[in-house]
Amino acid sequence: EAGVTQSPTHLIKTRGQQATLRCSPISGHTSVYWYQQALGLGLQFLLWYDEGEERNRGNFPPRFSGRQFPNYSSELNVNALELEDSALYLCASSFLRNTGELFFGEGSRLTVL
């Protein structure tokens, strides 16, 4: 069974540009979560989507946005990139109302120059 897949693996952008990251959940999983892991920090919750709707949002500015498609895949968009947006962005999926276990992808490393 395929796990959570993320693309691209690496992305280099300059300040002010936009970045789009993609995630395909495990087949049968309806929930997708996005986390940011900046250098030296833990995983910071960004967004949670389920059944195409945004269910919860972390303490991030509005220039972080996303969506979930009918096939449950998801996109994370970061507008007006800032240097501090450089981080590993992790996507995870789960089957809603499970025990809380999330299945993570390998992440997309975004570097903002």
Added chain:
Amino acid sequence: DQQVKQNSPSLSVQEGRISILNCDYTNSMFDYFLWYKKYPAEGPTFLISISSIKDKNEDGRFTVFLNKSAKHLSLHIVPSQPGDSAVYFCAARVFGNEKLTFGTGTRLTIIP
């Protein structure tokens, strides 16, 4: 506001000995706790969990202990093996909220 804290950024343990990783939390509404393990260039993988109605959960070499009064949990790995070298994240969840709140991680190094 860091609601889940792992105060030890790193830990080195001799192979075969016990590894003890600690985690403290501040939110008394957390009812479910998980440990994740992360290797370089990979996403975190689920290791073991514990519900707030229990004080211990065991799975093979891994045991998680929960002390609700102290708002503290720990992960014991015994015996420690070289493949256990990784970053370990503690995470917690409030019932009804699927969001997990993670700690900053502890890098465990097992010395052969």
